[in-house]
Amino acid sequence: MMTDEALFRGFGLDYHYLHFMEAIASCGSIEGKRVFEIGGCLPREIVIDHYKAAKWIGIDLPEYWKESGDQNPSARVQNNRMPLRDYSSIAEIDHLCLEGDVSRLPPSFNAQFDFVFSTSALEHVSDIRGTLSSAARILKSGGKFYAVAMQLWLSSTGHHLPTILKDGKPFELEAPLIPPWAHLYLSPEELQENLSTRLPGDVVQQIIYFTYLSPHINRAMPDDYERAFMAADFSGRCAVRIYEAPAPQDIQAKLETRYGTRRFDQWGIRLIGEK
Numbered sequence: 001m002m003t004d005e006a007l008f009r010g011f012g013l014d015y016h017y018l019h020f021m022e023a024i025a026s027c028g029s030i031e032g033k034r035v036f037e038i039g040g041c042l043p044r045e046i047v048i049d050h051y052k053a054a055k056w057i058g059i060d061l062p063e064y065w066k067e068s069g070d071q072n073p074s075a076r077v078q079n080n081r082m083p084l085r086d087y088s089s090i091a092e093i094d095h096l097c098l099e100g101d102v103s104r105l106p107p108s109f110n111a112q113f114d115f116v117f118s119t120s121a122l123e124h125v126s127d128i129r130g131t132l133s134s135a136a137r138i139l140k141s142g143g144k145f146y147a148v149a150m151q152l153w154l155s156s157t158g159h160h161l162p163t164i165l166k167d168g169k170p171f172e173l174e175a176p177l178i179p180p181w182a183h184l185y186l187s188p189e190e191l192q193e194n195l196s197t198r199l200p201g202d203v204v205q206q207i208i209y210f211t212y213l214s215p216h217i218n219r220a221m222p223d224d225y226e227r228a229f230m231a232a233d234f235s236g237r238c239a240v241r242i243y244e245a246p247a248p249q250d251i252q253a254k255l256e257t258r259y260g261t262r263r264f265d266q267w268g269i270r271l272i273g274e275k
Contacts, residue, residue, distance in 0.1 A: 007050060011043050019119040019148045026272050027144035033114040034090075036138055038131065038147070039121020041097030044080070048095050057090065059098040059105075064124055064216040067162075103130035109138045115146070122149035122225065122271075123160065126218055129228040132271075136233040139275035145234065148242075150268030153219040154259075155244060156180035157267075159211040164203055171203050178207065181247055181264060185254035188212045222266045234273035242268035 002010075008017035020042070024030065031052040041058025048056060080093070084100025090112055102125075116135045125131045135145050151157045159178055164171045171177075177199070182191060188208055195204045226239050244267040247255060255264050 004050070007046055011046070013042070015150075016040075016042065016119055019146075020117070022148075022270075023115075023117055023146035027115060027146050030115060034112060035115045035117060036109075036113045036135075038102050038116065038118035038135060039124065040119065041080075041095075044095040055090070055094045057096050057098065059084065059100060059102050061101065061124070061216075062099050067214065067216060102134050103127055105134055105138060111138065111140050113138050113143060114140055115144050118147035118149075120148060120150050122147055123152060123218060123220070124216055126215065128218065128220060128225060129231055132228050132232040136273070136275060141275055143275040145271070145273035145275070147271045148268055149225060149271075150242065152222060152225075152266055152268060153217075154184070154221060154262075154264050155267040156247070156265075158219075159183040160217045161207065161210055164206050164210075166200060166203055171200075177203075178211065181251050181255060183211050184264070185251065185258060222269050225269050225271065229271050229273070232273070234275060237271070237273040240270040240272075241266050242270060 004021075005017050008014070008020070029051075030047065032054050034055040035047065035053050035057070037056065037058035039058075040060055042056065044056070047053045080095055081097045081099060084098045084104065087096075087098055088108075090109065116139055118135075122128060122131065135147075139145065151160055153159075157176075157180070161178060164177060177195070178191070182194070186194060188211070191211070192204055192208050195207060199207075222241050229237055229239055243263075243265045246252070246263070246265040252264065256262075
C-alpha cells in the first residue's frame with residue numbers, strides 16, 4: 001500500500017508533505033473542511049480523495065514561475081485553473097487553483113473557510129501584512145491558519161536563487177553559485193565582482209538580478225513576519241522561528257558589521273493562528 005509520503009512524492013512534492021502533516025498535527029484533520037491554500041494548490045487526489053477535504057481552493061501568482069523558469073507544482077492541476085478575476089462563487093467547484101493575488105480576494109470569500117494553509121510561499125509576497133489579513137478575513141470564527149515561510153533572507157540560502165540558465169540549459173556547479181550568506185555580507189557590486197572571477201558574465205547577471213532585484217522574493221526579516229502576523233485579525237497566534245546551522249564565526253562577524261548583533265540562522269518561520 002502506498003504511504004502518504006509516497007502519495008505526495010508521486011506528484012513531485014517533497015517538503016509539502018512534512019508541512020502538511022505538521023499542519024494537521026497542529027490544527028486538526030481537514031476531513032469535511034473547507035480549505036484555502038495560499039501560494040499553491042495541492043492535487044485533488046491528495047486533499048479531496050485521500051484526506052477527504054470538502055473543498056480545497058488554492059491561489060498562486062504565475063508571474064514568479066514564468067520569471068524563474070522553475071517548475072510550478074501547482075501547474076499539475078491544469079484542468080482546474082482559473083484567473084481570480086473570472087471566478088464568481090466558491091460554491092461552483094470543490095477543487096480549484098486560482099491565479100491572482102490573495103490580497104485581492106473579493107468579499108464573497110469572507111468567513112467561508114475552516115482552514116487556511118500555506119507552505120514556502122509567504123517569502124514570495126510583497127505585502128505580507130495584506131496577505132495575512134486576507135487569510136484571517138476568509139476564515140470562519142474558530143477557523144485555523146497554518147503557514148511556513150522559507151528560506152528567509154537572513155539565512156544562508158535566503159537569496160532563494162532559482163534555476164540559472166546558460167545557452168538555454170540549467171547551469172550547474174558542484175559548489176553553490178553563491179557562497180553561504182554572501183548575499184548578505186556582500187553588496188550587489190561586490191558579489192558581482194566575486195562571481196565574475198569564476199562564472200560566465202550572463203550567468204552572473206542572472207544571479208545578481210534574482211538575488212537583489214527580482215520582485216518575486218520579499219527579502220523580509222523574521223521580525224517583519226511577526227509584526228504582520230500580530231496585526232492580522234486572529235484571536236490566537238503562535239510564531240516559531242525555524243533554525244539551521246549557525247554561521248561560522250568569521251562570517252558572523254561580517255554579517256554583524258552590516259546588520260548588527262543578531263542571529264543569521266533563521267531559515268524559516270512557522271505561523272499558527274486561530275480566528
